[in-house]
Amino acid sequence: MNWKLKDVVMVGLISVTFAVVYLGFVYFASFLKPILAPFGLEPFANELVFGVWFMASTLAAYIMRKPGVAVISEMLAALIEVLMGNFYGPMVFVSGFIQGLGAECGFAMFRYKKFDMTSLMSASILSAVFSFVWGFFRNSYSGLAWWYVLAMLAVRIISSMIFSGLIVKRIGDGLKRSGAVSSYPIATEN
Template identity: 30%
Template sequence: MMKKWHLKDIILVTLVGIVCGLIFWIMNPIYTAVTAILTPVGLAPFAGAILLGFWTLGGMLALLVIKLPGSGILAELLGAAVEMLLGGIWGASTLISGVIQGFGSELGFAVMGYRKYNWLGVVLSSITTTVITFGYSLIRQDYAGFSSGLIIALFLVSLVSVFIFSGVLSVAIAKLLERTHLMD
């Protein structure tokens, strides 16, 4: 049986969303710098792939901490709203990305019926987040014009980024929060 939303859960998902929104916003100039570094060597598309995991952190973290269906989408949407309101470089389209990234995070845990929030869930969520987010980028950023090899390389770099920065980092943060007993 799945637990129900309580005020504490709403407050937690809001806090995760706000903190992650600040991280998303901080990543904007880092993304611009990485793009500037990679552009002269023809690798600009890899900037987004390398840093993608930072923008998907909110969904995975919310799901690991709150353990409720919908918390990943809500945290990513709130984070995207904070990033947008702070003047994020993608404007209102950030909200669409937030929902898509949150949905990807949810999908991995949904496959397991939202019952297991362990490494298997993190791996599945990393895969589904990457597939969903990359699929959106494939269309939005017209990756179809790239060679097959470049598309595969971008996908693999995105997958590693999501697993490390969204998966491993979220697990570490969730464990730290458990040890502090803040969640009690």
């Protein structure tokens, strides 16, 4: 992996930006929980917005197109989020690694040669699946009804496809059109 100073700066900018966004959505999901609780849907508060928490990894990889960028940007965003006061604590850093690894696998499926909606969706879906498996064991989802667990997974995947797939593609393409990322591979590759 050949990194230049501009690559480190880009990962830093994306990670800091999304750490703030991530922390905001932690509080937003917490706001949704009591609204959904009377309907037995409290766990869905996080699932509805879970795709937001993968956006640093998919955006950084979409712009920079280098192996390892997804994991590094997601872990850095998670670390900054923890330092800013995420009430889930240091385990968020482990979650960041797992989420970034899922995104990394999505881009690796295409050998880091294809960066389009298909690869973004693969990265988004694998981030959702990897994080869900981690959450299944960490949060004891095995105690829930199987159909409820599958519904949670489906909502997480859809959220991921919307936020870290569709929205990230629009953000990345918008940055490309603006010229803000003209010195990165996104500007010269399809």
